[in-house]
Amino acid sequence: MEFTFQEIMPAIAGMTWKHLVMIAVGCILIYLAIKKQYEPTLLLPMGFGAILVNFPFSAVLTQVQGGETVVGALDVLFNAGIATELFPLLIFIAIGAMIDFSPLFQRPSLLLFGAAAQFGIFITMVLATFFGFSLKEAASIGIIGAADGPTSIIVANQFAKDLLPAISVAAYSYMALVPIIQPPVIRLLTTKSERKIRMKTDANKKVSRTTLVLFPIIITVMAGLIAPSSLALIGFLMFGNLIRECGVLNSLSQTAQKELGNLVTILLGITIASTMTAERFVQLDTLMILGLGIFAFVFDTAGGVLFAKLMNKFLKPGNKINPMVGACGISAFPMSARVIHGMGLKEDPTNYLLMPAISTNVGGQIGSVIVGGLLLMLVPLFG
């Protein structure tokens, strides 16, 4: 009995340069996760998953063998967790349980930056249509600028399934690159004296438990009334927060923050990677999406900074806002706040911007989820 090389070594025989590129991409993601510690909880599973799925006839993906369909494990996970949007929504419960909204009560006006710093999403959406992307694809690409992985996955999953791998990789990679992307944009748009502005915040202000319990409930009701399409996103986020703040579910809150968050993160990362196959990923569109994603991120940062400068025109001296804080209106929490705090200390070692930066960053988390919900509502209306 004779066998061909293709029958004995199907993976090696079927390997193309595209597969090798994707395996290299997987290795780079793992390198960034371990060596640079860029969002390692997601980049590492994604990197390893990218390697797993880029061997021809890989058993982790569904294959047809001898006329029979053998379902792959990662396809099972994808259909169960991403196609149904279960994993991103469970992540929102974990994130909600981790967020302390009380910094927002110290200076609630900072919440507005959570809206201003979503500017890049919309301008990128318009730009993407220039490059020939459909309205739904453009909206999915724009949302990368939110720096909010789960929201990006949900929007892309509903509007542009084919672009999901590139969009999710871009969203999570750029979240990790906040310390590299934001500072040059901020420096370009601000003067040295603006970066030294000290902000007045009531760091000792305490918030009652009743307020913290009512906050997630009222926000959910408001979101439900104004934009019901955002309820899945904001509802799960606020549900997680209610578990945290109610004071009678400490064990559940801890589980949501740790076990649930960790478990879903592991599954989310490796499951997203199931879409990172050479056939789907090595395309010109992927490069364009990665480029547009950076553009969205840069203009989100610029939106926040410029809005702070605009607000300063109307604020009294002593109440001015450090424009750098505006950049925290993106969703990358708490990394963006830490970066801005660090930049503030570099300009003036006695200027502590951490509290207003955290308040703004929390507002950014709410803002990105709202924009995700709005896009899910508006785009189908416009067809």
Added chain:
Amino acid sequence: MDIDVLNKALQISGIGIVTVFLFMIVFFFVIVGIDKIFPYKEEEKKK
């Protein structure tokens, strides 16, 4: 490039950015309101 798609994207952007600001303004008043109605009291600390 499809002008019709571009037009729609511009309209969605306009509506989207205004609506997200409206949301935030509503949330701002929610925060100020509930903080005024249920202020922090020292007894809570003792509890």
